Amino acid sequence: MAAGAASGGSARADTYKDARGWLLLPSWAVLGIFVLGPVGMMLIYSFLTKEFRGGVIWEPSLAAYDQFFFDRGLFGDEPPTIEWTYITIFWRSIWQAGAATLLSLLIGFPTAYFIATRPENVRPVWVFLITIPYWVNLLIRTVSMKFLLRDQGPLNDFLISTGLIDSPIHIVNTNFAVQLGLFYSYLPFMVLPVYAAVERYNFSLSEAAADLYASKWTTLRRIVLPAVKPGVVAGCILVFVPSMGSFLAPDLLGGAKNFMIGSLIEEQFKGNAGNWPFGAAASMILLTMVLIILMFSARQQAKADKAGG
């Protein structure tokens, strides 16, 4: 995205050339104050000593990271072994977010393709329809989802009335409910970038492929998908990353029985634990993981661009 903007910019006559540095000032100010500031604070807090019942003592300490990686038993005095608790929680979150991303892709890609192949004047209507549910607050949507899915809810009533099932399917308070909730929360983040990519796709390429006796499946796999890949990758990242830190869906739909990364971190600040350095350390580890994923995908993208260009 950024690369495209830059190459487009250099070709244009820049009326505001002298002011170029200043134009970025508001973004830098916002990023600095609201992103770098808090992240920097978290980084510092994660290396401080915890104060009982919340807060930090200004003495450097690695205790938070030690707690994350080493298990010293219930009373904290056994020889350290590898701590699986938090790795399990992280793994669960990654897995849930991954499943939600896959669901979004399976539903979102055909949807985006459908919209992009409508006549030009009705496409905005379809995009508009996709965004309408998202005018409602996320909390309300998640609670509504719970009401739809629960044992005596409309979904089960409908399935029972059609005779497909005899007794309600338990969906609420399962991992599947969490995945559904995450998928539903972030679906537009998949549809919109994929739509943007498919819309730019030159459909005469598909025709050319058909002329050369490529099957529909081969055309999709070898021609369409590589062309719209940037949109798909952007969509996957936009769904995966917020899903991983989410705590609304796990709490409301999953029953909060198992910590996800988001709820684990929340507990350190708002729960009994009151362990701010540990919450900060878990946040930093999450942030590092997300950065690695983003850098990896950026590298892949750069490689693909080189190969393609």
Add this chain to the structure above:
Amino acid sequence: MNNLLKSSAAALALSVASNAAAAEGKLVLYHWFEYMPQEVLDTFTAETGIEVTMDTYDSNESMLATLKAGGMGTYDLAVPGDYMVSIMAGEGLLDTIADGELANKGNIAPEWSDPSFDPGRASSIPYQWGSTSFAVNRDAYSGDIQTTGILFEPPAELSGKINMLDSQGEVMAMASLHMGIPQCSTDREQLKALNAMLQEAKQHWASFNSDTAKEVLVSGDAAVGQIYDGFAAKAREEGANVEYAYPTQGYVAWMDNVVLLKDAPNRDNALKFMDFLLEPENIAAVTNYAQYNAGVTGVAEYLDPALAAQPEKNPHANAGDGVFIKVCDQETQAVYDQIWTNLKK
């Protein structure tokens, strides 16, 4: 450290509230959700001309976290539970009310005038008190429910249909009663057994949820719910066939208290509001809404007569004792945190 905290807090949306609060004739209240009827606030505004702004929280711990993360100086009053009053006093978050500053202090019921969590009521007045136990849907189970075993070793009919409060204090206190061990026990064998018992019990639980503790009972999502007595009464009134239990092993008793916060921006108005809440008529209106009990003398004539007859308010003859949640020391609390994390990992 405080400077950094304060400056970071300034970046938060809280600053909006604090700016508004600095004006005259304001009062900023930090309160539990669904716990203060709007009419009571309206009456106060009508009587005094003071406008009340209220933010809400859903647990004692999240209130403490907000205050420690820079909420001090924003709010005038908060409403912590019994054990949280001692914690907040220990953290230096409470202001002292001098003798004579509260005209209606004498209205506090004698049994609540010198509680262990705030000797002499130096910083607090009673708000409401009640109990935390659990309610059982009688359509789902007809056997004996007066035992903590319903939560921790449930009969087969109830397994997988239990909602617990998402609150370490309440779950641990109830678990300790179930096992017959003291709260904040430091005995290693007892703590190991507590950890093992909770791991076992968790298999029977459907969810941890405090905000929707009542809704899951009404909707039928849960057949058993750990819950406060007033919420159980409301669930029953909303059509759920639930019975509130007073286990023979005991139950959790609590009292919420209005505390005067240090650096309150509208201290005088806060004291006026405390005096207002000590008038039997006003605190009775809260009780009629929240369906707990007031800690003020002379409320009886203002109370809804149906309240006193509620089964949730009348422990049966074999009920165990109501116990307050204890405040553990740092070392013991670390073990409790570990057990809680194990439970939810």
